[in-house]
Amino acid sequence: MSTSTPNVRTGGIPRGLARTGPVLFSYGFRPFFLGGALWAIAAMALWIAALTGWLDFASEYGAHHWHAHEMLFGYASAVLAGFLLTAVPNWTGRLPVSGWPLFFLFLLWAGGRVAFLASDAIGVNLAVAADMIFLPALLYICVREVVAGKKWNDLKVTAGLLALSLANACFHYEVIMGEHPDRAYRLAIAAYVGLVMVIGGRIIPSFTRNWINKQGRTDFPVPYNRFDAASIAIGIVALGLWIALPESIVTAIGAAVAAALHAMRLFRWRGWTTFSETLVAILHVAYAFVPLGFLAISLSAIGLVDPTATLHVMTIGTVAAMMVAVMTRATRGHTGRELTASTLTTISYAAIVLCAFARPAAGLLPDHAATIYAVSGILWLASFSLFVVEYAPMLVKGRRW
Known part of the structure; x- marks a missing residue:
């Protein structure tokens, strides 16, 4: 996994691909997208097993807290790392983390997952210590690259990563002190939503414009302006x-x-014109959960919507749906595949979007909560499993430039 000889595409940005060692550790999106998706499946399966009484784990920390933590800081932090380790080099023009450094960074993430799952055996304090290394390490790498590349405007992305790191520390502190980590939940979700607002506002209109232009049309999204900044x-x-x-x-x-401003922002991106290509359309559908999430916050604040339903609108709709959308698009693009969604990809999108609507409904229909939990769990597992089935071969094999 040497990083001594980077690959450079003519006229492009040097990519720093390792020429030796596993292809999996040649670029950040590869191990972290695959690891994140696999952990999304495993963590949900473990949670279902815990709910049904088949398994008992993290009893001292609390299985419920473990589940919430691994949804917010487990699989999601891996997907975020895969995106940032791929996007930041594009933004800064610097070489990406590759080879052995990438392997060790991935090991920090994976080690945190194993230690946290084994907290009953090794002790909560040691498990928490192991878990808390990864996000600060990722933050350091991203800040270092942004500063070295003098891309000061991109520091706002690292601010979201800083908020996520603080939320993780607060989550652990509140649980260890015997408190419910409600505020840490909200801080973590806010960090992800903030990143979606900032990064989504960069990539969604750009990808939409590229697709519309490819169709020979000129009805492009409205360019970024003061309205976006105000939103x-x-x-x-x-x-x-x-x-x-x-x-x-x-x-x-x-x-x-x-909610109103972000609904208007989404409208300005003309997503309805992309519905013939779900690889683009899913980005708009996922972003629609930003205004829906704000609406849920508003209604929850006045007691009309269950706070737990609000959390799931944002964690599944805004965060998970956008992550599935970005993972599929980035994997296809960075492995040289055609930028079009297959049938399996489209089904994966449908499953995560349906899950985003189904899970919050448990608070509205308490008499059917058990059924809703089962359905939403199956939809979650289906979405990420389909991603792994289709995209794992792309992630572990060589590029196709």
Whole structure:
């Protein structure tokens, strides 16, 4: 896994691909997309086993807390790492992390998952210590690259990663102190949503414009302007209010305004024109959960929606659906495949979107909660399993430039 001889495409950015060693560790998206998807499957299967009484684990930490943690900081942090380790070199023009450094970074993430799952055997404190290494390490790498590349505008992305690292520490602290980590939940979700607002606003109109242009049309999305900046700023304020004052009328008003602005922002990207290509359309569908999430926050703040339903609208809809969308698009693009969704990919999209609608419904239909839990779990497993079936071979094999 040597990094001494990077590959360079003519006229492009040097990619730093390792010429020796496993292809899996030649580029950040490869191990982290695959590892993240596999852990999304395994963590959900373990949680279902715990709910049904088949397995007993993380009893000292709390299996319920373990589940929430591994959804927010386990699989999701891996997918985020895969994206950032691939995108940041594009933004900065610097070589990506590859070979042995990438292997050791992945080992930090995987070691955290194993240690945390084995917390009853090794002790909660040691498990927490092992888990808390990865996100700061990823943050350091991203800040180092952004600063070295003098891409100061991209520091706002590292701010989201910093918030996520702090949320992870707060989560562990609150659980160990015997408290429910509600505020840590909200901080972590806010960090992901903030990243979706910022990065989504960069890639969704860009990919949409490219696709529309390829069709020979000119009805492009509205370019980034002050409206987008204002929408992001108000969205961040609304998320801050939600973290601090989840049941305040001020939060309800702020989130309602943010919902309206982000719905308008999404409309300006003309997503309805892309529905013939689900690889592009899913980005718009996933982003639609941003205004839906803000609407859920607003209604939850005044007691009309269950707070747990609000969490799942955002964690499954905004976060997981966008991650599945980005993983499929980035994998196809960076392995030289055609940028079009297969039947399996489209089914995977449908499953995660249906899961995003199904799981929050448990709070609205408590008499059918058990059935809803089962259905949403199956949909989650189906989405990520289909991703692994189709995309694992692309991730572990050589590129096709």
